[in-house]
Amino acid sequence: xxxxxxxPPVDAEAEGHAPAHGHADTNTGTTNVKLAMWVFLSSECIxxxxxxxxxxxxxxxxxxxxxxxxxxxxxxxxxVTSFILLMSSLTMVLALAAIQRGDHRRFxxxxxxxxxxxxxxxxxxxxxxxxxxxxxxxxKTSVFGSSFFVLTGIHGAHVTVGIIWLxxxxxLSMQNRLNVQHAERVEIAGLxxxxxxxxxxIIFTVVYLIP
Numbered sequence: 001x002x003x004x005x006x007x008p009p010v011d012a013e014a015e016g017h018a019p020a021h022g023h024a025d026t027n028t029g030t031t032n033v034k035l036a037m038w039v040f041l042s043s044e045c046i047x048x049x050x051x052x053x054x055x056x057x058x059x060x061x062x063x064x065x066x067x068x069x070x071x072x073x074x075x076x077x078x079x080v081t082s083f084i085l086l087m088s089s090l091t092m093v094l095a096l097a098a099i100q101r102g103d104h105r106r107f108x109x110x111x112x113x114x115x116x117x118x119x120x121x122x123x124x125x126x127x128x129x130x131x132x133x134x135x136x137x138x139x140k141t142s143v144f145g146s147s148f149f150v151l152t153g154i155h156g157a158h159v160t161v162g163i164i165w166l167x168x169x170x171x172l173s174m175q176n177r178l179n180v181q182h183a184e185r186v187e188i189a190g191l192x193x194x195x196x197x198x199x200x201x202i203i204f205t206v207v208y209l210i211p
Contacts, residue, residue: 037188041195044158048199051154052206055147062142069144072135074128075208081124082204085159088117089197092190099173102180108173111186114193115166118159125156148207155203158196165189 030038062068095110129149132138139149169189172178178185 031184034184034188034191037191041191044195044199048155048202051147051151052203055151055207058143058147060144062144066142066144067132067135067137069148069207072132072137073208074131077124078128078204078208081121081128082200084117084124085121085200086197088114088121089194091117092193096183096186096190099178099180099186100183104173104178107186108170111166111170111173115163115170118163118166118193122156122159122163125152129153151203152207155196155199158199162189162193162196165192 059069091110091114095107095114098104098107098110132145137145137148139146166189169178169186
């Protein structure tokens with residue numbers, strides 16, 4: 001009786017297929033989750049672009065008897081809080097590098113530092129909003145007030161979501177549920193965090209620095 005030769009097992013990774021337990025790679029060489037985040041951030045660019053355009057449209061159309069930008073802005077203070085937010089991008093990069101090399105202690109330090117920098121920025125924004133209200137600028141005062149508070153408030157909400165996201169990752173790490181193979185989760189959170197930082201650079205330039 002002739003014996004039937006068994007074919008050797010096929011290595012899925014050698015054949016260019018992703019393993020069943022991993023994320024399927026796209027034609028762009030990135031994972032589906034990361035690609036979805038890039039698509040989401042692209043839509044957010046359009047979202048913020050619309051609100052920035054609205055602010056520019058209504059900035060100079062407020063009545064003369066209402067507070068104007070030059071009357072309420074405290075550019076040195078906002079510059080400090082903006083610098084703190086931008087520095088959080090550096091700590092986010094350090095956190096990602098730490099988790100990728102399996103250094104969980106430094107990962108937790110840099111991640112919580114990133115979240116704390118974000119909290120300082122939000123605290124500064126709340127203080128600034130309070131001072132503007134005392135100066136007579138509120139959401140219903142003028143079209144300038146409405147466009148300003150909506151634009152900066154929406155960005156602040158995005159930063160708050162990012163802080164909650166980072167704290168959840170920190171909690172998972174403290175429970176030893178975030179390992180080197182989960183580094184992509186941190187990378188995706190980092191993409192979101194860098195995005196809100198870049199958006200703030202644009203908002204700060206357009207709203208505070210352009211006369």
